[in-house]
Amino acid sequence: MVGMRVQACLLAARHGADALLAGHRAVHPVAQPAELWTMLAVELPSFAEWASYFAVLEGRYRLNDRQADDLLRDLGVFLDLVDQQLSRRSPVGHD
Template sequence: MTSTTSPGPYVGPHMLPATTHSYLERSATSLRDSITARDVPTRYACAHVAALCAAAALLAARARPAPRGRRQKNAWVLLAEVAPELTEWASFFAAGAGKRAAAEAGSTRAVTEREADDLVRDADRFLAVVEQALGLVPHASVA
């Protein structure tokens, strides 16, 4: 998965909401958990959660509350609206939500080892893309 995300204006970490930093930390923690997971379903689920937390970090920084009465949307739909340059990433991770749910439910046949390993790498790249989009220095790749 590639992205053509160009870095936004540098705002510095002190200008971002605390929630954004919290989600970035949770993303990094889930990414580390995915790398150290001993079983394939947990590796996949943790990697997917890492990507979801990275998306939440960007949404916390950029999204504005919708007027009351509007239909709720999932994080991947919102991400594509708030950051159109990340639409491909949003579609990619949205497509894996069902597999994540099956993996979290304990299915050992929901994902293959290859899919889990690939998702760890993709979540790692996505976190770096989000950090860059937020004007932060991307983390050192862990996958």
């Protein structure tokens, strides 16, 4: 059960990173998570620590309950930051 939570958290984090990189990626989508986290750190240095954090967790589905809870909390913080970054890019008011 914990492994599935970890996988879901990492998938959500990847989606957040993909959204951040959507405006930066010139050619092809990233195929591997390691490439995604490396690209995020390079393209958006303010997210480099997050990229390192999630890169370390890729493939580590054997976390205990507390670690999985910490990951879920951290994911929430990361996605809030992603949302803030994306809202800065979006034009305000479409009148």
